[in-house]
Structures are given as structure tokens and as C-alpha cells.
Amino acid sequence: MPAQSAGGYGDELVSEKTCAACDCRLDESAIQVKIGTRVVEVCCDECARKLGEAIPSAASVDGCERT
Secondary structure (H helix, E strand, C coil), rough: CCCCCCCCCCCCCCCCCCCCCCCCCCCCEEEEEECCEEEEEECHHHHHHEEEEEEECCCCCCCCCCC
16 A cells, blocks of 8 residues: 655645746746845846835835836
């Protein structure tokens, strides 16, 4: 009789990666931006600049090149 899976392991859904600034879906042209000690991905140069200039709770995404 085959062993049963403990469940959960290997069964996770792969979620789509989205831009850290505007939530657009990311593709192979995503740009990595370092914020403090974390590295996040954004969809375009405009969003990369905004994250670099943003105050964490007051980030604005108006003017994104991809939306």
C-alpha cells in the first residue's frame, strides 16, 4: 500500500508575482529594487523610482508606466 501524503507539502499554489508598487503582474522584465534589507520586484522604472522615494505608508502609484 503506498504511503499517504502528509498534506500541504508540495501542494502549494504558485501565486503570480506582482509589482511591489502598483500590483501589476510581473513578467521576465521585472526590476529588482533594494529597500532597506529587502529586495522587491517592480514592473517599470517609474515604480522603481517611486519605491526609492516613498515613505512606507504614503507610497503613491499614480503615473505608473504599465497601468
